Amino acid sequence: MKRLASLLKQPWLWAWGGALAVWLATAAYTQGQGSGQVLSAALTFGAFFVIVALGQMFVITLGPGNVDLSIPACMTLAGTVSMKAMEGSGAMLPIGLLLALAVGLVVGGVNYTLIRLLRIPPIIATLSSSFIFQSAAIWWNRGLRVKPPTALADFATAKVAGIPVIAIAVILLAACGHVLLTRTVYGRSVVAIGQNMRAAHLAGIKVERVRAATYMMCATLAGLCGFLLAGFSGGAALNMGEEYLLSSIAVVVIGGTSVAGGFANVPGLWGAALFLFLLVTMLNTMGAGAGLRMVLTGLIIIGVIVAASGGKRRT
Amino acid sequence: MSALLSPRVLRGLLPPLSLAALLIAIFWLQPRTMSYFGLNLLLNLAVPIALATIAQMFILCVNELDLSIGGFVSLVACITATWLHDTPLLGIAALVGLIVAYALLGALIHIRNLPSIVVTLGMSFVWLGLAVLVLPTPGGKAPEYIRSLMTLKPSLVPFPIIASVVIAGVVHLFLMRSAVGTVLRGAGGNPRSLERAGWSLLKIKMSMFALAGFFGVLSGMALVGLTTSADANIALRYTLLSIAGVILGGGEFVGGRVSPIGAVIGAMTLALAGSFLSFLRLNPDWQIGAQGAILIVVLALRVLISRSEAKR
Structure with missing residues (x-):
């Protein structure tokens, strides 16, 4: 009984409960048809959300005002630079991956330098730097869409026993993130x-x-x-990171991490990512148009936050 | 002389000086812009951006952040180009309803102690979705009176300049000089002491959000007046532009330290940055990047000034 009570207090419960409820509602609507495929798609797209949300979670946990708004620009830049360097050749795959990671590292370094040197809130620092990275990506890309190497595309779309390989990889990544957060000096810091x-x-x-x-x-x-998404969607596009700005923050917060910082959890990220994707799928299946879908998505995100926060204003 | 050049004064002068520097650079690159017609073209689109920046400033003033203002302005633009044009009464009701919705949003954020970043993030989906519902495909038509107001050609001084001065002046008088404005700003500076003094923080937050909604509505209407038709994505970039504008104009993220005049100047600087780049014949790919760079340069200057202040 006590165990149940402590389980109910877990911050990630809301997100997982929401994901399950939405999935069941979709399955009930379609009478179970295709709910397997829906789940598989949710795992794939959820995986991309979780990768960026994991980083965003650590940033948000640093405290009020800490948010990385340069994520979409960084994704696009890393995607375009690596795809162009590989030019579809599988042999260049490791170099492409290293390049994508290096681009990320540089972007992060620039962001932090701005925050530290200019002593400006991270929101403004990452916002202004994201303008520059986005421009760099446009300039580098020149409107071309270079195809990813087949090996990368295969990896990004492969499945083992119906489960997307990329989801398995990201579950492992999230597990590492969990250990990093709860068991290391860095995470506790x-x-x-x-x-x-x-x-x-x-x-x-x-x-x-x-x-x-x-x-x-x-x-x-x-x-x-950005690297994996470009591989998954057949090349880097200039707007590929767009939806990840809002989703990365939404996934972190719905997952039960405190926006005010100092309190984070990893399992909630997966729950929230699945919830967000399944929600859009459910509205799609029920035949809602693009407008209605967005309105309901927004209202439900707010609803979850209102329900999950529950904290009255302290005076 | 030393009082004239004290860091405090310098910091206050930074926004107008950056705008002046940008303007001079543009005049130097393209002397033909130094005319009534040229200035009109250059600054036209700065008016809706300035109004959206003022809206964002009211929110920042009470230590919140609005990530939905771009979607909101888009929705207003769509309503203005459709309902307000075809059935004015319905249009007015909808716009008033939107302002009320903003006030209620402020109440929700305050009462439940919610993070405004997340709530407005969710609302940005809602506004954009509603905009798509109102106007599924780009189109619509601006009401005639808004169109003629926005394309006014007063003698001597171009309309965008008059509009910017009026906006900055009116908001400055209200927020910085009136008793009510001081209380409203106090809610950002020291909410607890205001509450102890008997003011209702809930009412203050609601008023500030309603004011933001009001200026958001004005921004959307002004935008449609210039573009003559609307589109659901028309103003999405205003979210980031407005935040950047407030900060460029000397506003701070916390503590209720904002400046309406600075905000309008900041918005104009950002609007001009794009033109500056195209006059430089720089690659258009770098247009957005230049706005980021200008932001960083101004912030760096501000840090330098503060450092010299600390040394004294």
């Missing part, structure tokens, strides 16, 4: 900084070093996601 930066500093945590690492990790994950 991030949480401590989010709860009280000054106290963390006085406790001997190298605050700035942890922040730098977090922004660089977030951008590197965005680079990885």
